[in-house]
Amino acid sequence: MNLETDWSTLPDLLWYAICRYLGKSSSSSLINLSKTCTKLYSLINHTCFWTYIIHTCYGKQLAQRYLFDIFQSTNNPKDLLENIITNEMWLKDSYVVRRYFVELLMFATLSPLDMKGYAAKERFFTYRADMSLHDKLQMSLTFDKLQKKYPLLSQELFDSIPLSKFIYFHLTQRKRILAVNMDSLEYCPVTERYRPPITKYDxxxxxxxxxxxxxxxxxxxxxxxxxxxxxxxxxxxxKLIKISQEFDNFDFRCLKYNFAALPEYGKAIYITHDGWWYENNYLKNKNNWFTDMWGTTTVYELSDIYVAMEFQLGLELPQYNVLCEYIELKIVV
Structure with a gap:
């Protein structure tokens, strides 16, 4: 038996079939494989290869969207409200005015010098008032904006990498933030205090x-x-942890769970639940971890997405502690 077989001589189609399984499990496996020899480096760093991997790993619809459609679509800047006027005085006032959770979320926790969140909020209310604007918008991306996503790459290096390779890594990269790494805001009617979240070993x-x-x-x-x-x-x-069994005359309306997701250019999500959300999820899951889906947002242009959650747990008669592991964006068709 010959143990010195040169695997690089295998036909390209066979390597494609092998890499299809590697692409589903780990992107690093493909990169490591490309470093083994010149032939595999040339094979793997070709547009056709990454296009094939995207089709086989993510399906025809996502491949069509990310390889073709978004680069062929354009939006009217007027419909995007790109030049929306920001108001620094309103931003300062929003530190004291507590009318809307979205306002608190996006502005009490943002740097006063960062107006992008404020502009996104203004678009959110404009889009909500005129839903026809969403019908005019399409998912759109230019090569210049894609390059802004990778500011550390030189122009020469960016041009040398196949577009389909960028798209594959966008699809495979897990867009998840651990809750222990999020910003925490503790607030009262007058003051706000910022600090890392309190942590607990689970x-x-x-x-x-x-x-x-x-x-x-x-x-x-x-x-x-x-x-x-x-x-x-x-x-x-x-995960919900019940800390009180006193149900008599308890008003579940004092328990709130609010969450919001606000893209710069896209459809916002803002949902609020009362105490029955806690009770139903606790009865269903007990002290076990569960995944709560906030909803689905559509992003039309390269955007920052502001996400946040607020828990009002009832100070006079607390019912629950809440543990949070992470928040994640999951790409869907």
Whole structure:
């Protein structure tokens, strides 16, 4: 038996079949394979190869969207509201005005010098008032905007990498933020305090997670940077811990769970639940982890997406602690 077979002499189609399985399991496996010899480097760093991998791993619809459609579609800047006027005085006032959770979320936790969140909020209310604007918008991306997603790459290096390779890594990269790495806002009617989330070691996960304590009303927020156009489910991984069994005369309306997702250019998600959300999920899952889907957002242009959750747990008669592992954007067709 010859143990010195030169595997690089295998036909390209056979290597394609092998790489199809590697592409589903780990992108790093494909990169490591390309480093083994000159032939495989040339094979793997070709547009046709990455186009094939995207088709086989993610299906025809996502391949069509990300390889062709978004680069052929354009949006009217007027419909995008790109030049929306920002108002610095309103931003300063929003530190005290607590009318809307979205306002608190996007502005009380943003730097006063960062007006992008404010502009996104203005678009959100404009789009909501005129839903026909969404009908005029399409998922659109230019090569210049794609390059902004990779600011550390030189122009020469960017031009040398196949477009389909960028798209494959966008599809495979997990868009997830651990709750312990999110921004935490502790607020009261007059002042706000910023600090990292309180953490708790969870034996089920063998790791630390964010603890939403009954002692204050917290909001957790994060900004997903430079998200490509597409449709995204927004998921959070949670666990409820009951700390009180006193149900008599308890008003579940004092328990709130609010969450929001606000793309710069896209459809916002803003949903609120009362105490029955806690009760139903606890009865269903007990002290086990469960995934809560916030909804699906459509992003039309390269955007930052502001996401946040707020828990009001009832200060006088707390019922639950909440553990949060992560928030994730999941690409869907």
């Amino acid at each position: 034996e089920d996960l063998n790791d630390h997670v964010a603890l939403i304590s009954e002692r204050y009303i917290p909001a957790l927020r994060h900004t997903f940077k430079s998200v490509l156009p597409g449709k995204y489910e927004i998921l959070s991984r949670l």
